[in-house]
Amino acid sequence: AQSVTQLDSQVPVFEEAPVELRCNYSSSVSVYLFWYVQYPNQGLQLLLKYLSGSTLVKGINGFEAEFNKSQTSFHLRKPSVHISDTAEYFCAVISGGSYIPTFGRGTSLIVHP
């Protein structure tokens, strides 16, 4: 069975500072990995995805993530955050022939001025 752990429930950071949101997954087979963002009163929006190939994946809004198979991690990074990045971020994994992603519990990114 696949599972996803987002290690931080809340990450406060000042504007223009770098940020890393951590995600670890457990699966013994090949995986597809995703990061989604949810703004208040909205659905989830795909930020980026890893299916195969380069382990460094670039997404929208300046975010990027690195797939590390040996550490079973897929951490999300941004070098300089803006107030508008304040939102809930979800990591998700698909593996083992399933079409259904398993989501983490989410990390609330709070950007202070």
Next chain:
Amino acid sequence: KAGVTQTPRYLIKTRGQQVTLSCSPISGHRSVSWYQQTPGQGLQFLFEYFSETQRNKGNFPGRFSGRQFSNSRSEMNVSTLELGDSALYLCASSLVSGGQGYEQYFGPGTRLTVT
């Protein structure tokens, strides 16, 4: 392309009533999934429909049901509403064809409040 649409956006119901929520996927997407999102439980998978057939099901009671029509539009129904059913219900569509299109595209959700 138009995104995933969900109707209604907000709904208030009384315990014991039933409710039907609607979802129109992105054109060409044949897979539609439903999720319940609450502060306490996070995102929980309800079920997935593909070509009018329920292909996957989460761990929810039989009061939660769904269906998909030939145009891929989907509805979910909750009967005998309980206070604990208050949540944001999210619909997501995906292409899932030929080993591609695993990412899901979400609608804005329906906020259900049960009083």
